[in-house]
Amino acid sequence: MTSLSIDIIPFAKTMGVEIIEASAERVTARLPVRPDLCTTGGVLHGGAVMAFADTLGAVGAYLALPPGAKSTTTLESKTNFLGAAKAGSTVIGEATPAHRGKTTSVWQTRITGEDGKSVALVIQTQLVLT
Numbered sequence: 001m002t003s004l005s006i007d008i009i010p011f012a013k014t015m016g017v018e019i020i021e022a023s024a025e026r027v028t029a030r031l032p033v034r035p036d037l038c039t040t041g042g043v044l045h046g047g048a049v050m051a052f053a054d055t056l057g058a059v060g061a062y063l064a065l066p067p068g069a070k071s072t073t074t075l076e077s078k079t080n081f082l083g084a085a086k087a088g089s090t091v092i093g094e095a096t097p098a099h100r101g102k103t104t105s106v107w108q109t110r111i112t113g114e115d116g117k118s119v120a121l122v123i124q125t126q127l128v129l130t
Contacts, residue, residue, distance in 0.1 A: 012055040015048065024064035027056045027095040035087045043084040044091065044119070049111060050079050053122035056095035057107035061126035064100050069128045075104065077124040085119050103128050 006013050015037065020028040029052070031037075037048040054074055061072040085091045095109040109122040 006055075009055055009058075011051065015051060015055075017052060017055055019059070022059055022063060024060065024100075025096070027060040027063075027093075029056055029093050031091050031093065033085050033087050033089045033091060038087045042087045044086075046079070046081060049081065049085075049091075049120045050077065050122065052091070052093055053077070053079065053095070053109040053111060053120065054124060056093045056109050057122070057124045057126060060095045060097060060107050061105045061128075064097060064105060065128060066100075066102055069130050071129040072105070072126045073129060075125040075127040077122060080121045082118040082120055083113070085113050090114050091119055098123070101128075 006017050006019055016032050018030045031052050033044045037044055039045050054077060091111050091113055093109050093111045095107045097105055098108050099106040105126045107124050111120040112118055
């Protein structure tokens with residue numbers, strides 16, 4: 001497991017992402033659902049959900065880069081919204097690799113509320129940059 005500061009990803013830091021665990025096998029993090037991350041209905045905005053998942057998948061992809069690779073970037077992302085997270089709550093994200101190759105990796109991120117109820121399932125493809 002790698003100790004990773006979210007400071008290296010300024011937007012994620014601004015959102016309030018807190019990395020719990022980070023390795024090439026799994027990235028877990030939490031995100032406090034602040035009112036400024038919500039829709040007018042007081043629930044976490046879909047864009048915030050996607051940005052949270054993108055951060056976790058990107059961290060995992062970076063930690064799993066093959067030898068000689070320099071970085072990674074998101075190539076594609078698909079989000080299934082499954083439930084709502086209300087302002088004042090916290091969501092937990094867990095990203096795991098579905099595929100790790102020489103040129104791409106695919107990461108699946110499950111986002112749940114503190115109660116374990118599903119908020120979203122995100123699958124993203126990361127391009128390996130050499």
